[in-house]
Amino acid sequence: MTLLAGPASPPVPAPLRRDVAGAPARAGDPTDASPRATPYLELAPAAAVRRFRRLAAALPGTAVHYAVKANPHPALLGALTTAGCRFDVAGPTEVRACLAVGADPADLVHSNPVARRDALAECAALGVGLFVVDSPEEAIKLAESAPGSRVLCRIVTSGSGSDWPLSRKYGCSAPQAIEVLALAAGLGLRPAGISFHVGSQQRDPQAWASPIAAAARVFGLLREHGIVLDTLDLGGGFPAHLEGGALPLAAYGAAIETALRRSFDRADLPRPHTLVEPGRSVAGDAGRVVASVVGVLRRGDTRWVYLDAGVFTGMVETLDEAIRYRISTSADGGPTGPCVLAGPTCDSADVLYEKQPVQLPLALAEGDRVVLRSAGAYTTCYSTVGFNGFAPLATVLVDG
Amino acid sequence: MTLLAGPASPPVPAPLRRDVAGAPARAGDPTDASPRATPYLELAPAAAVRRFRRLAAALPGTAVHYAVKANPHPALLGALTTAGCRFDVAGPTEVRACLAVGADPADLVHSNPVARRDALAECAALGVGLFVVDSPEEAIKLAESAPGSRVLCRIVTSGSGSDWPLSRKYGCSAPQAIEVLALAAGLGLRPAGISFHVGSQQRDPQAWASPIAAAARVFGLLREHGIVLDTLDLGGGFPAHLEGGALPLAAYGAAIETALRRSFDRADLPRPHTLVEPGRSVAGDAGRVVASVVGVLRRGDTRWVYLDAGVFTGMVETLDEAIRYRISTSADGGPTGPCVLAGPTCDSADVLYEKQPVQLPLALAEGDRVVLRSAGAYTTCYSTVGFNGFAPLATVLVDG
Structure with a gap:
C-alpha cells in the first residue's frame, strides 16, 4: 500500500515556489522583473496612436473613428x-x-x-x-x-x-x-x-x-x-x-x-x-494583460495552469475560445507542452483555453508571469465588478 | 415603386411609445408601476432567509454555508x-x-x-x-x-x-x-x-x-x-x-x-x-431583474426585443442559453409569440435567448417592463464595470 508513502506520489513539480523578482528578465519585457501586483493591463496609448496612424495611412481619405467600447x-x-x-x-x-x-x-x-x-x-x-x-x-x-x-x-x-x-x-x-x-x-x-x-x-x-x-x-x-x-x-x-x-x-x-x-x-x-x-485594431496591440501563475496541476493526463486573471477579470472573449491571445511567460526558453489555461475564480466557466490547449513552458510554475499579448481591447471594459472577490482588471499606463 | 410611399411599409407597431407609468399595474407586482429607472435587481433578503430555512429543514443535521459568490x-x-x-x-x-x-x-x-x-x-x-x-x-x-x-x-x-x-x-x-x-x-x-x-x-x-x-x-x-x-x-x-x-x-x-x-x-x-x-438556491429566488423594452423590431420573420439589461449588465449565464429565467412583463395577458431577447450594448454577443426563442406578449412595446424572475444569483456580481457605457446592474432592496 503506497498511499501513505508521502508526497512523492503523485510527483510534485519542483520548484513549487519561484521568487517572482528572481525570474529571468527579458530584454524589452519590463513586466518580468516588475514588482507590481498582478493582474493588470499594461496599456501604451502611444502604441494605439501608431496603430491609428497606420490604419489611417492604409485607408487614405477615410476618417477613422475609434470604437470607444473597446477600451x-x-x-x-x-x-x-x-x-x-x-x-x-x-x-x-x-x-x-x-x-x-x-x-x-x-x-x-x-x-x-x-x-x-x-x-x-x-x-x-x-x-x-x-x-x-x-x-x-x-x-x-x-x-x-x-x-x-x-x-x-x-x-x-x-x-x-x-x-x-x-x-x-x-x-x-x-x-x-x-x-x-x-x-x-x-x-x-x-x-x-x-x-x-x-x-x-x-x-x-x-x-x-x-x-x-x-x-x-x-x-x-x-x-x-x-x-x-x-x-x-x-x-x-x-x-x-x-x-x-x-x-x-x-x-x-x-x-x-x-x-x-x-x-x-x-x-x-x-x-x-x-x-x-x-476598436480592436487600434487598442488591441496597445495593451497586454500581465498575470501570475497561481498553480500548475496535473489532472489525469492534462496539465492545468491557473492564473490570477481570467474570464471574469476581463478575458470574456476567450469564451468558446473565439479570441486567442499570443502568450509569453517569464519561464520561456525551454521545452513547452500543452496545458489548459484557467482563471482564479471558483467558477467552472472561468477557463480560458481548454478545447484547444495552449503550448507553455514545461518549467512554468507558481509565481511565474504570464503575458497575454494584444489584449488592450475588450478586456478591462469586460471585467466584472468584482466577481468572487477578484477585483476588476486594473490598467497600468506605460510608454511604448 | 413603393419605396417612397412612406412609413406604412414595413408596418410600424402601434403604440410605438408607451407611458411606463401608465402600464397596467398587476396585483403583487410592484415593479410595474414603479417610477424607478431600469434596469435593476430587486432583492429581498427576507426571501433568501426563507429559502435558507427551507433548505436547512430539508437537510436536517446538515450545516448550510451560503456561497457568497452568488450575490x-x-x-x-x-x-x-x-x-x-x-x-x-x-x-x-x-x-x-x-x-x-x-x-x-x-x-x-x-x-x-x-x-x-x-x-x-x-x-x-x-x-x-x-x-x-x-x-x-x-x-x-x-x-x-x-x-x-x-x-x-x-x-x-x-x-x-x-x-x-x-x-x-x-x-x-x-x-x-x-x-x-x-x-x-x-x-x-x-x-x-x-x-x-x-x-x-x-x-x-x-x-x-x-x-x-x-x-x-x-x-x-x-x-x-x-x-x-x-x-x-x-x-x-x-x-x-x-x-x-x-x-x-x-x-x-x-x-x-x-x-x-x-x-x-x-x-x-x-x-x-x-x-x-x-448559492443559487438561496439567492436566486430572492431577486428579479427589472428591465425595460428599448425597442421591438422585425428582422425577417423574427421578432427581436431589445432590453436595457443584458449579458454585460449581469446576465452572463444566458450565454449558450444555459440558464433560462422565467419572464413576466407589464404587457402580459394577451396573446404571445416567439421572440429573440437581446441586451442594450452594441455588442453582438449581447443576446440573451436566440436559439430557443422566448414567448412574450405580441403587444409588448417600447417602454414596457420585463421582469426576469429568480435572478438574484449570479447577476449583479457578473455585471461588467460598465461596458459600452452601460452601468453595472444596481440593487434595490425590498421586503418580501
Missing part, C-alpha cells in the same frame, strides 16, 4: 483625439468620455442601432449629429428624439471570416435600408448613407467587397428618387495581432480601395465620404 | 448570518464581507481549491480554519500558507443533470483524494474530509448518491490507515425556480439522506458532519 480609458481617448482620431460611440456615457478629452462632437458617430429614446436625445443635446439605425421603428424614434439628425442605415453582412462574428443582432437587408432611409427623409431626418460591420478580427480583406457593392446599389436607387447619400461607414473588423496571424493593414486598405472603385467612382455614383470604426 | 450584497449576507446561516468563501474579500456582517470565521469554509498563497495566508489570519484543495500541489501550498488548517479534498463529479455543469476545472479522483489527504496529514494539516459539487441548478436529486458513495470509500480506506475524517461537504447545485421547473427541496433532502444512510451510518463508518454550499 474607454481616458488616457487612450486623449492620446487618440490629440492625434486627430475621431470616435464611434454607443450612448451618452461614451459621448461624455470623448468630450472630456477634448473631442469635437461633430467627430462622433452614434453607432448603436437600437437605443433608448432618452439616450438618443441626450447624445443629440451633447452635439452628436450622426446616428446609425437599422429599422423603421428606430428611425421614427430617432426622428422624435433627435430631430434633423443625419442618419446611416446599417445593413447586415454574413460575418464569415471573422473570429467574433456579429450574429444577426443588427442590420437589415439592402432593400429594407432603402425603405428606412426613405422613411427617415419623410420624417425630417437627413439620410446620410449606409453602415455595415464585417465582424470583429476579420481575417479576410475581401469581406468588405460584398457589402460595399450592396451599399452602392442603395446609393444608386435612392439617388434615382432624389435622395443623395454621401457617407459610407465601413465599420470595424480590422485585426489585432492575435494567434493565427493577420494580413497587414495595407492589404485591407487595398482590398477596400478596389471595392470602392468597382462600386463607386462613376459620374452617376461618386465616391462617398468613408469612415471606419476600428 | 455578496451586504444586506443579504447580514440577514443570512442573523438567521444562522454559515458561508462558503473563495478568498479574503469574501471573508471580510462575511466578518463585516458579524459572521464567525469558524463558520466559513474556503472552497476555492486553487488559490494564491498570500490569499490563503490572509484567510487563515482572518480566522478561517477549513479549506478545500484537490491536488498535492495545493495541499503543500496550504500547509506552508495556513499551517495546521483543517482540509477537505474535492473529488470530481460528472455534472450531468445540471444546467451549468462544472467542467473539469476542479476535483480529483477518489484514489487521488486519498493521496492528497494522506499527504496533508504528513504536512501537519488536519485531514477533515471530502467535498464535491454536482453542478449548478442540478435537476436530479440522485446526482448526490454516486459522489457520496465515493466519499465513503475514501473515509473507509483512510480510517484503515489511521486517518479519521469527520466532514463531508455536499456542495451546492440545489435549484432556483428557473424555466423547466425543479423538484422541491424536500426531494433533494430525501435523496441525500438515503444516500448518506446507504454509504455511512455503520459502526465502522459513522456519518460525518455534513454541510452544503448553496
Whole structure:
C-alpha cells in the first residue's frame, strides 16, 4: 500500500515556489522583473496612436473613428483625439468620455442601432449629429428624439471570416435600408448613407467587397428618387495581432480601395465620404494583460495552469475560445507542452483555453508571469465588478 | 415603386411609445408601476432567509454555508448570518464581507481549491480554519500558507443533470483524494474530509448518491490507515425556480439522506458532519431583474426585443442559453409569440435567448417592463464595470 508513502506520489513539480523578482528578465519585457501586483493591463496609448496612424495611412481619405467600447480609458481617448482620431460611440456615457478629452462632437458617430429614446436625445443635446439605425421603428424614434439628425442605415453582412462574428443582432437587408432611409427623409431626418460591420478580427480583406457593392446599389436607387447619400461607414473588423496571424493593414486598405472603385467612382455614383470604426485594431496591440501563475496541476493526463486573471477579470472573449491571445511567460526558453489555461475564480466557466490547449513552458510554475499579448481591447471594459472577490482588471499606463 | 410611399411599409407597431407609468399595474407586482429607472435587481433578503430555512429543514443535521459568490450584497449576507446561516468563501474579500456582517470565521469554509498563497495566508489570519484543495500541489501550498488548517479534498463529479455543469476545472479522483489527504496529514494539516459539487441548478436529486458513495470509500480506506475524517461537504447545485421547473427541496433532502444512510451510518463508518454550499438556491429566488423594452423590431420573420439589461449588465449565464429565467412583463395577458431577447450594448454577443426563442406578449412595446424572475444569483456580481457605457446592474432592496 503506497498511499501513505508521502508526497512523492503523485510527483510534485519542483520548484513549487519561484521568487517572482528572481525570474529571468527579458530584454524589452519590463513586466518580468516588475514588482507590481498582478493582474493588470499594461496599456501604451502611444502604441494605439501608431496603430491609428497606420490604419489611417492604409485607408487614405477615410476618417477613422475609434470604437470607444473597446477600451474607454481616458488616457487612450486623449492620446487618440490629440492625434486627430475621431470616435464611434454607443450612448451618452461614451459621448461624455470623448468630450472630456477634448473631442469635437461633430467627430462622433452614434453607432448603436437600437437605443433608448432618452439616450438618443441626450447624445443629440451633447452635439452628436450622426446616428446609425437599422429599422423603421428606430428611425421614427430617432426622428422624435433627435430631430434633423443625419442618419446611416446599417445593413447586415454574413460575418464569415471573422473570429467574433456579429450574429444577426443588427442590420437589415439592402432593400429594407432603402425603405428606412426613405422613411427617415419623410420624417425630417437627413439620410446620410449606409453602415455595415464585417465582424470583429476579420481575417479576410475581401469581406468588405460584398457589402460595399450592396451599399452602392442603395446609393444608386435612392439617388434615382432624389435622395443623395454621401457617407459610407465601413465599420470595424480590422485585426489585432492575435494567434493565427493577420494580413497587414495595407492589404485591407487595398482590398477596400478596389471595392470602392468597382462600386463607386462613376459620374452617376461618386465616391462617398468613408469612415471606419476600428476598436480592436487600434487598442488591441496597445495593451497586454500581465498575470501570475497561481498553480500548475496535473489532472489525469492534462496539465492545468491557473492564473490570477481570467474570464471574469476581463478575458470574456476567450469564451468558446473565439479570441486567442499570443502568450509569453517569464519561464520561456525551454521545452513547452500543452496545458489548459484557467482563471482564479471558483467558477467552472472561468477557463480560458481548454478545447484547444495552449503550448507553455514545461518549467512554468507558481509565481511565474504570464503575458497575454494584444489584449488592450475588450478586456478591462469586460471585467466584472468584482466577481468572487477578484477585483476588476486594473490598467497600468506605460510608454511604448 | 413603393419605396417612397412612406412609413406604412414595413408596418410600424402601434403604440410605438408607451407611458411606463401608465402600464397596467398587476396585483403583487410592484415593479410595474414603479417610477424607478431600469434596469435593476430587486432583492429581498427576507426571501433568501426563507429559502435558507427551507433548505436547512430539508437537510436536517446538515450545516448550510451560503456561497457568497452568488450575490455578496451586504444586506443579504447580514440577514443570512442573523438567521444562522454559515458561508462558503473563495478568498479574503469574501471573508471580510462575511466578518463585516458579524459572521464567525469558524463558520466559513474556503472552497476555492486553487488559490494564491498570500490569499490563503490572509484567510487563515482572518480566522478561517477549513479549506478545500484537490491536488498535492495545493495541499503543500496550504500547509506552508495556513499551517495546521483543517482540509477537505474535492473529488470530481460528472455534472450531468445540471444546467451549468462544472467542467473539469476542479476535483480529483477518489484514489487521488486519498493521496492528497494522506499527504496533508504528513504536512501537519488536519485531514477533515471530502467535498464535491454536482453542478449548478442540478435537476436530479440522485446526482448526490454516486459522489457520496465515493466519499465513503475514501473515509473507509483512510480510517484503515489511521486517518479519521469527520466532514463531508455536499456542495451546492440545489435549484432556483428557473424555466423547466425543479423538484422541491424536500426531494433533494430525501435523496441525500438515503444516500448518506446507504454509504455511512455503520459502526465502522459513522456519518460525518455534513454541510452544503448553496448559492443559487438561496439567492436566486430572492431577486428579479427589472428591465425595460428599448425597442421591438422585425428582422425577417423574427421578432427581436431589445432590453436595457443584458449579458454585460449581469446576465452572463444566458450565454449558450444555459440558464433560462422565467419572464413576466407589464404587457402580459394577451396573446404571445416567439421572440429573440437581446441586451442594450452594441455588442453582438449581447443576446440573451436566440436559439430557443422566448414567448412574450405580441403587444409588448417600447417602454414596457420585463421582469426576469429568480435572478438574484449570479447577476449583479457578473455585471461588467460598465461596458459600452452601460452601468453595472444596481440593487434595490425590498421586503418580501
